[in-house]
Amino acid sequence: MTSAVSITSPIEAMLGGPRPDAITLGVVASLSGVMGVAGPGIVNAAQLAAEEEAAVLDRPVRLVVIDAGQGPAQTARDVDAVMGGAGLDGLVGAHTSDVRVAIERTIVGRLPYVFTPPHELLHPSGRTVFIGDGPLAQLREPVRKLMGDGRARRWALIGNDYVWPRAMHTAARAVIGDLGGQVVYDRLVPVGVTNPDELVDHVSRSRPDAVLVSLIGRDGILFHRAFGASAVSGSCLRLCTALDENCLLAAGGDETGNLFSAMPFFDVDDGGFDSIHSAYASRYGALAPTPGAYAVGCYDGVRLLAEVVGRRADLTQMRARSYAGLRTRGSVSLARAAGTWLEPVAAGDRP
Numbered sequence: 603m604t605s606a607v608s609i610t611s612p613i614e615a616m617l618g619g620p621r622p623d624a625i626t627l628g629v630v631a632s633l634s635g636v637m638g639v640a641g642p643g644i645v646n647a648a649q650l651a652a653e654e655e656a657a658v659l660d661r662p663v664r665l666v667v668i669d670a671g672q673g674p675a676q677t678a679r680d681v682d683a684v685m686g687g688a689g690l691d692g693l694v695g696a697h698t699s700d701v702r703v704a705i706e707r708t709i710v711g712r713l714p715y716v717f718t719p720p721h722e723l724l725h726p727s728g729r730t731v732f733i734g735d736g737p738l739a740q741l742r743e744p745v746r747k748l749m750g751d752g753r754a755r756r757w758a759l760i761g762n763d764y765v766w767p768r769a770m771h772t773a774a775r776a777v778i779g780d781l782g783g784q785v786v787y788d789r790l791v792p793v794g795v796t797n798p799d800e801l802v803d804h805v806s807r808s809r810p811d812a813v814l815v816s817l818i819g820r821d822g823i824l825f826h827r828a829f830g831a832s833a834v835s836g837s838c839l840r841l842c843t844a845l846d847e848n849c850l851l852a853a854g855g856d857e858t859g860n861l862f863s864a865m866p867f868f869d870v871d872d873g874g875f876d877s878i879h880s881a882y883a884s885r886y887g888a889l890a891p892t893p894g895a896y897a898v899g900c901y902d903g904v905r906l907l908a909e910v911v912g913r914r915a916d917l918t919q920m921r922a923r924s925y926a927g928l929r930t931r932g933s934v935s936l937a938r939a940a941g942t943w944l945e946p947v948a949a950g951d952r953p
């Protein structure tokens with residue numbers, strides 16, 4: 603089965619040219635930069651999905667991996683070059699929204715594009731298909747749970763300064779206000795922040811009951827390390843919108859019981875996340891990079907797009923979560939850090 607799938611760099615794909623016999627998908631993921639911690643798991647998950655689809659469709663699948671860690675402009679240029687030289691059938695994006703915006707401007711609807719992480723759009727339109735949650739869907743239930751017993755009335759918001767965290771802060775203000783809470787601190791910082799202690803100090807001075815953290819990748823990791831070492835870590839809740847298992851592990855884990863993630867794909871039913879973990883471990887071994895939420899989203903995106911291309915279906919008319927070619931999963935809305943793992947908080951449980 604594995605021989606039917608190849609993974610190539612953009613240069614190799616362009617030198618090889620179009621392959622009419624194969625389904626050629628661009629996989630745009632951060633292999634470097636602030637989100638590089640998730641890259642190895644994403645690529646592994648994409649390969650696993652491609653192998654499964656190649657077996658189902660009885661057709662080779664070629665994955666062209668493009669590094670989104672170079673930033674929006676360079677990533678978009680690479681996508682444009684590969685699109686012209688390698689004959690892409692579609693794109694799967696597991697990266698930040700600023701990169702997505704640049705890619706959309708470059709491809710201008712010429713390719714189907716599946717964007718897999720949580721996103722900032724309330725009502726997505728156009729040819730890009732979003733299989734992650736929008737800001738209100740991602741926040742509403744987790745915030746309601748944390749505010750349910752009166753513990754979390756005063757909120758601090760901290761995130762990176764680009765399109766997705768800005769939308770998260772706007773949504774958070776609306777959700778917190780509707781539930782009778784108050785935002786006492788709101789700050790966006792450039793990607794690549796280097797002074798997490800200063801951030802923690804400013805957040806602590808606002809005396810919040812809870813902190814909504816929309817810092818991505820390495821920025822979030824450094825913030826959580828500093829926050830975990832602070833005096834308030836044992837009393838102040840943290841709700842994260844971009845914390846997967848890889849980021850939690852890199853942050854050193856958390857045993858306070860106060861660190862939560864609102865990332866999707868926490869389900870562990872027979873047809874969901876747990877079965878993907880089993881297939882992933884069988885394919886790559888127990889010591890392979892953890893297939894966290896970003897990786898599982900990319901797995902879904904590759905399976906969806908390969909199926910659509912292979913069967914000449916219309917991507918824009920499909921809804922990924924109910925598409926029969928994918929393992930359907932109802933996302934658990936909240937998980938709590940337990941050491942270096944994330945444990946789902948069941949619907950009726952008190953956080």
